[in-house]
Amino acid sequence: MGVIFKPVITEKMTAKGEKLNQFGFLVQPKANKLQIQSEVETLYGVQVVSVNTMNYSGKRKSRNTKSGVISGKTKAFKKAIITLAKGETIDFFSNI
Secondary structure, rough: OEEEEEOOOOOOHHHHHHOOEEEEEEEEEOOHHHHHHHHHHHHHHHOOEEEEEEEEEOOOEEEEOOOOOEEEEEEEEEEEEEEEEOOOOOOOOOOO
């Protein structure tokens, strides 16, 4: 399996894709920028200008139930924002 899990498709990322030619991906926590860049270029056939990464830690969550308080933690993840060269784009919805 590669270093990219899935693309991030939200309203904010769609707007960034249209205006700034940036696209977001969830990636493996140990992946570096060069690995992410090479995989995006091979998967989508585009030229990557820059890669920015962000590590998100898991948030603590708790809820009250009949049997008491259940506490836990959400999953930690790493997100990469890819900036493509001018004139190139990625269409995530082409095969639907």
